Amino acid sequence: MQEYLKGLNEPQREAVTHLNGPLMIIAGAGSGKTKVLTTRIAHLMANGVDAFNILALTFTNKAAAEMKERVEKILGNTEARSLYIGTFHSVFARILRAEAPRIGFPNNFTIYDTDDSRSVLKTVINELNLDDKHYKPNIVHNRISQAKNGLVGPAEYATDYYIQQEDMRSNRPAIAQVYQAYSVRCFKNGAMDFDDLLLKMYELLRDFPEVLYKYQHKFKYIMIDEYQDTNAVQYQITKLLAAVHENICVVGDDAQSIYSFRGATIENIFQFQKDYDDVKVVKLEQNYRSTQSILNIANEVIKNNKGQIPKALWTENENGEKIRLVRTMTDNEEGRFVADTIQEQKLRNHYYNKDFAILYRTNAQSRSFEESLRKMGIAYRIYGGVSFYQRKEIKDLLAYLRVIVNTRDEEALKRIINYPVRGIGKTTIEKAVIIANEQNITLWEVLMRAAEFGFKAGTLEILQNFTTMIRYFQSMLKTKNAYDVAVQVGKHTNLVKELFSDKTSEGLARYENIQELLNSIKEWVDDRVNRAQIDEDGFITNDITITPSSPASQPAGDDGVITGEGGLTPSPPVERGQGGEVSLGSYLQQITLLTDADEDKGNGDVVKLMTIHAAKGLEFSVVFVGGVEETLFPSAMSINTREELEEERRLFYVAVTRAKARLWITYANARYRFGSLVQNEPSRFLEELPAEHIDKSYAGGGARNQSGVNMGSAFERMHRGFGNESNYQYSDTGSKKPATSNQKPSYLPVAPKPQPVNHIPSADFVASDTSNLQAGQKVEHQKFGFGLVTKMEGSAHNPIATVKFDVNGEKKIMLNYAKLRIVE
DNA sequence: GATTGCGCGATTTTT
């Protein structure tokens, strides 16, 4: 027997060695699911299956990366790099990148993240003269998202009786129109949102038999992780792909289905057995992760859900400690308790920060934990906050790159058209947008043909300068890689320089972020270049001979013409394996699909804070589950139906089963919400916990806390002296350690608070006549202080001076408004 | 164009 099979238990081995035909693995929490998947891939390859015929789909990039790494380790060579392992979204994005022209999108289509989608929706809603207070972009977005995930297009949406009824009831009958307009706009912009990556992929396979044929034969073996979280589109796609070989292996756990709000349906698991004859079902029930105690309460809680696939999770692990259930007065105290306990556990049981995780239901709950950890000087990192790529300065630079790659991307174009300021004001943009809509051309085209549309001479020149610059960048695309282009953009647009000259700490942080972005682009390019050298297989090589003999109907476009390879659009660039293409377009599509959990520099020794959703698939030695209270967990939004409540319970199950050795469950009597203290009942889930496995306690100062005096825990008092704040012995030099240790936690860069450098104007400050101001003159500004005029621009009736201030960096000053005193 | 000050809505979960 092969070495890698020896470490498996019986059912695991059964799953791994079942090579051909449909296979469903019901894998309980901590039952070695990833091990089975990776070993199975290795086993396939050991049995002569080519790596490039294997497709493995996951939900997170992290899971994909881990899988790839582990396969590589088992195989001991780099063959694994030709495997096709990735998230649904990233794999489909890649395929769409090659095939998009068939459905009228450019190869370099833009991927809109949630912010982009909402922004487009907002525009569309306003254009339809709807009130965006009532048609809130995120509500509308959710609705559209659900439709897409349920394979409901705009036309069907508008005509479906029940859907329309729902929209009537919520008093938003025009969502159908918004959906329609939004789709048109995305198409016009050459952009797909997250849901489109799935929906368009499905449409592609449905409408183009030769495409279906190609990928059906490429992906001879398909594996799907977290199958319980797949939605209707994902289900349809994988069903189509697997239809020929039927070598499809799905892994799931109905007890961990927590994404129904995103359209996921456990039904897919039950349906699987009906879809194929002869489905082999394997149950993995031995848990290797958690102690007996932890498993006991997990099992006990989940029992309260109806309609599950029967299974009994068991373990050979020792009992371990009892689960600790802790009540505190407030959320702040809860935070303090957790931080104290982490500190104590580190000392007592020799844990590192990285052994701990704090899990919660909603992101907002991170605040109190954060504060306490910071006070104690414990390094932590929050997963799921604002992603690096959502920072303004990053989005700005990326917007340039997006426009260069895809000029149809109006969102990005509007973002940069006047940034940095180049004199293309609101009026000009509005005018251009109106023309674009009237003529049914893109905004970019309006700019390119500005001369035809009667812009004033000055404006025309500025517009032409702008388009010339963008086209100059475009000319680099063919010869330069993503990094080189990005650097050029940074230079020529003065974007980097502008941030660099801003000496405020805020500006500095922005500058550093831009540098970090450039570095990461470089890293990405280098990485792919290295990989490409060892790749044997080309992925989407477009030279697969298409012999559409079997699929019955020929594909026909709107005009009835068969749309095949090599139509009007140029051939997509050749991508090779997992490495290869280092173009800017390829880079942009990748990063939109990254979440901040993915760029995990978090190998550092930090306590991890995240939502339970984000924690799925992970494990930690010590887990704290916070805020286990009614209205919060279960969420007030999810107590109306049994289905919703059961999903919350599964979520609780997921939370509990993340823990390997120790588990604390905490809840507060009251917590701050919208600024005021709100009372909460303990969660109903707590009543479901078996008393004999629980160690209940109460942490906090009781009456003293009610009187509002903040005592903190015993541990905290011990470390900062006695009593409350008033008993502090402050020295004038202000060293009050360690309560406010300066040790910087190693979480990701947080933009420092802006530090306005105030200037006190000279006593004799009088605004000078600046109509003849020249570069080289010294001036004083009431707020920014002294500075040197470095440049004069703008028109005669609206002059703009660029002033380099001594302390506040470079600013553009509009002389019509600002008062300047000429010093010399 | 950029900054400041005010009023109001916000909290489910994510690729």
Added chain:
DNA sequence: TCGCGCAATC
């Protein structure tokens, strides 16, 4: 309570 969008100033 806090952060954001919008209107009023420089």
